[in-house]
Amino acid sequence: MTEPLLHIDGLYKAFGALQATDGVTLTLLPGEIHALIGPNGAGKSTLIKQIAGGVTPDAGRVWFKGQDVTALSTQARAQAGLGRTFQISSLAMEATVLQNAVLGALGRAGSVWRFLRPVMRDAALVAQAQAALERVGLADHAATRTAELSHGQRRLLEVAVALTLKPHAFVMDEPMAGLGASGSKRMTTFLDGLRREAPILLVEHDMDAVFALADRISVLVYGKIIATGTADEIRADPLVRTAYLGEEDVA
Numbered sequence: 001m002t003e004p005l006l007h008i009d010g011l012y013k014a015f016g017a018l019q020a021t022d023g024v025t026l027t028l029l030p031g032e033i034h035a036l037i038g039p040n041g042a043g044k045s046t047l048i049k050q051i052a053g054g055v056t057p058d059a060g061r062v063w064f065k066g067q068d069v070t071a072l073s074t075q076a077r078a079q080a081g082l083g084r085t086f087q088i089s090s091l092a093m094e095a096t097v098l099q100n101a102v103l104g105a106l107g108r109a110g111s112v113w114r115f116l117r118p119v120m121r122d123a124a125l126v127a128q129a130q131a132a133l134e135r136v137g138l139a140d141h142a143a144t145r146t147a148e149l150s151h152g153q154r155r156l157l158e159v160a161v162a163l164t165l166k167p168h169a170f171v172m173d174e175p176m177a178g179l180g181a182s183g184s185k186r187m188t189t190f191l192d193g194l195r196r197e198a199p200i201l202l203v204e205h206d207m208d209a210v211f212a213l214a215d216r217i218s219v220l221v222y223g224k225i226i227a228t229g230t231a232d233e234i235r236a237d238p239l240v241r242t243a244y245l246g247e248e249d250v251a
């Protein structure tokens, strides 16, 4: 049997009386896009934060490439090859596109800001950043101030930033959010190709993208996974139809 790259084993997280994740177990296999869907407030972002670091689980373990990473910081998980894109932009808006990508390649943020000038003279880092920009189609915008990018371009830049660390797996929180039809299509095509190099755990509300891309879909409702399966299995699942997908969405 194929070993999962990422194995989430019984994760729990409560915020006061609210059980945001309630014993979530799932795997991410090499080469796949595993989409995680569910209504607003189901616990998807909390789960992603527990996987990538940032939210410490009350119980449960996160295994990445056979290693227990539950106690590792977000940065250590990123350095270990777990790439992440955020729901809310983590880009430095006043920096150029290339500078953001170089910060990504450095694997750190914030505190490194004051060292940015010397870092921009590091040829290897800059080359790594440029290669990532090339892959997402932003090479021509390297010198552009990030604030001047369109929303869709910023989303692609976030993916490029994550790519600079050459991740072995991705967790992505709503990469399609706010993209127009053409932006979504472009991102869908990009993610479709990316899965061969690094599997993707994809949290996404855009059902067209989810059903077009996902090898497997898990449905999270009130912090619990109520179903996992292929797009066809999920469409046909009566529990999912009742709990989440409107009949019109699955027709």
Ligand SMILES: Nc1ncnc2c1ncn2[C@@H]1O[C@H](COP(=O)(O)OP(=O)(O)OP(=O)(O)O)[C@@H](O)[C@H]1O
Residues within 6 Å of the ligand: 015, 018, 020, 038, 039, 040, 041, 042, 043, 044, 045, 046, 047
């Ligand atoms: N830091 C926090 N403190 C208190 N409650 C929180 C915190 N983070 C999340 N919650 C609550 O936990 C529940 C799950 O939230 P979460 O953001 O994980 O859901 P989600 O499925 O990602 O929702 P959406 O699709 O709207 O992004 C929600 O009721 C939310 O209000």
